[in-house]
Amino acid sequence: MDLFDDLPEPTQPGGPVTAARPRAGTEEEEDEKEEEEEEERRAKRKREDAESEADKKEEQGEIKKVCKEGLPVLKGYVAARRGERDEMQDAHVLLPDMSSCLSLPGQSSRVSYFAVFDGHAGARASRFAAEHLHHNLANKFPSSELRDSENVDKLIKKCLLDTFRQTDDDFLKKASSQKPAWKDGSTATCVLVVDDMVYVANLGDSRAVLCRMEAAADGQRRSVTLALSKEHNPTMYEERMRIQRAGGTVRDGRVLGVLEVSRSIGDGQYKRCGVISSPDLRRCQLTANDRFIILACDGLFKVFSADEAVKFVLNIVQEGSGERRAGLTEEEVQFEAACQQLASEAVRRGCADNVTVILVSIGFRAKSSSSSSSQHTQFD
Template sequence: MDLFDDLPEPAQTSGSVSAVVKAQPQSAEEEKEEERSAKRKREDAKCHADIKEEEEEEKEEERGEIKKVCKEGLPVLKGYVAARRGEREEMQDAHVLLPDMSNCLSALPAQVSRVSYFAVFDGHGGARASQFAAEQLHHNLAKKFPCGDTENVDKLIKKCLLDTFRQTDEDFLKKASSQKPAWKDGSTATCALVVDDMVYVANLGDSRAVLCRMEAAADGQRRPVTLALSKEHNPTIYEERMRIQRAGGTVRDGRVLGVLEVSRSIGDGQYKRCGVISSPDLRRCQLTANDRFIILACDGLFKVFSADEAVKFVLGILQEESMEQRPGFTDEGRFEAACQQLASEAVRRGCADNVTVILVSIGF
């Protein structure tokens, strides 16, 4: 015999219990007890709700405090620029300074507080490619920049930079080929994207970016160290020459087809089929309290200055005691003077090319 045969069906159980409950009369005391119990439950529920609300407010305040601390701990960046035409008939360089790029971005990733952007473009064959890159590249970057609650922001930013350079090059080549006659302009590009305290440098061609970092020496003194944040691209470099030759191009007198001095660029449509590409090299560096400044400059500066010489020249002006005696002396005034004097010194040393220097001060 199945033991479960003795149990009533669920429907019968529910119905019979319900009927019994309804049939039993309640005393006045029981009714009062029920009311008191219900009141206690309502008070407990309200108390729990108040506690939960207070906890949420505390968490929100904590999140706000954390965000505030993060923002206060970020480096303060200020950009200064100096441009000299030199002996050229036309100024073919262009530049962009955006210490706060937030206005260009629809939204930031949840873990990012600030984005800055600085860039120098050295045109050749005309100024149209450099001007186009200066006007469009950071807008393309803003459209592709990661947003929301994303994981692995570092990887996404690197992909964003690669896609941005490709898109900017394609857009310019499309515009250049539609002209009659077609534009043959090209441009180098060196861009520093600073995301909170992490600087990403993407570059094409022979414009360069260097960082001045102060490090303690054995004698206890702080000495400047020059860190390269970019990599030059010219046809004499083995990897660059091999790529050009595999694409059917040649390198003569250190130039692509004996003409173009750089092996990567924006524009230069007539050389793209010869292995000249627009894929930038990417480098990343976390800024620290030991960092003083970044120099972004076209090759006009580095034809007459080594990277170390440029850094020491700027430091010399920043540390110049006589500047403290000048009316209205400020740290900004020091950096502005250093930037202007560095560009002027490059011309004085005999650089006949355009010279553009961006000096980015770093403060914590």
């Protein structure tokens, strides 16, 4: 039903309201006249409803066309530093276009995937997750017959939860079958981009942040740093309560005084103490004002705040000081240089941990009218 069906039509759209004229003719004639007028009004409303429905369909078609023309173009860059560790225990995955191995929902036409895994007690959990998690995701991804965007959001949420659970279960089975059993664990921060919608799933203390440019009061454009992930450490109230209810303890900010994170892949010996593999899930729609996403392990954020990291990258990209390289555009050269320099600067500032940084540049072929409004919300 049209939103305005219940509103009476104005009898006089303009001018002052005048007194009603006396009725002429017999009551029967007047009743017949009113019935005829009512029939005409009903027929007019039906025609208007049909035209309105046609207009809506045409408008939706135009919106879809504009959105398709305005899809973001994503490019990933990675830098990894061992720091002072004996072994590189981080792992990463960059898949700017994984659409070919998916059955896409609705009108979706591109899916991208980027992930950082920070291993501890060994590199086997992080490497296992880097190798298997996106394959599990592809197998569980919503099928193409879905058309309702709300249902797609719910199914992608379920897909991510199931993907993390299966990846963790598979690794724990493999770890427990070894002699001696593997004790490795890993954080995970994964960014899945479906057209212009970003879905972030994370465990532990690796993080993802978005740089968005917004107009300031003085007319200049300034960067705003948006957190796309949530850290999980045992000192947080909800995390500590879950661990304690499971029979574990938190000492010196660590599970049983040892494990620094409260959610992870692997860490089989801590699963009975409330350490879980259910990720925090967030969703954000990209706009033409967005410049890049930084995914990094805690090695970066031990010596950089999120805002400092964003400004560091922006300065390098805007200065344009990178060396020209064959086959790369000027913008690609700047983002590559920014990614490498950010990781190196973390080590220079004294981070002894492994440092892995993924920098995802965001460009739009054309500004999308549907991108003027943005969301940054956690799933219900």
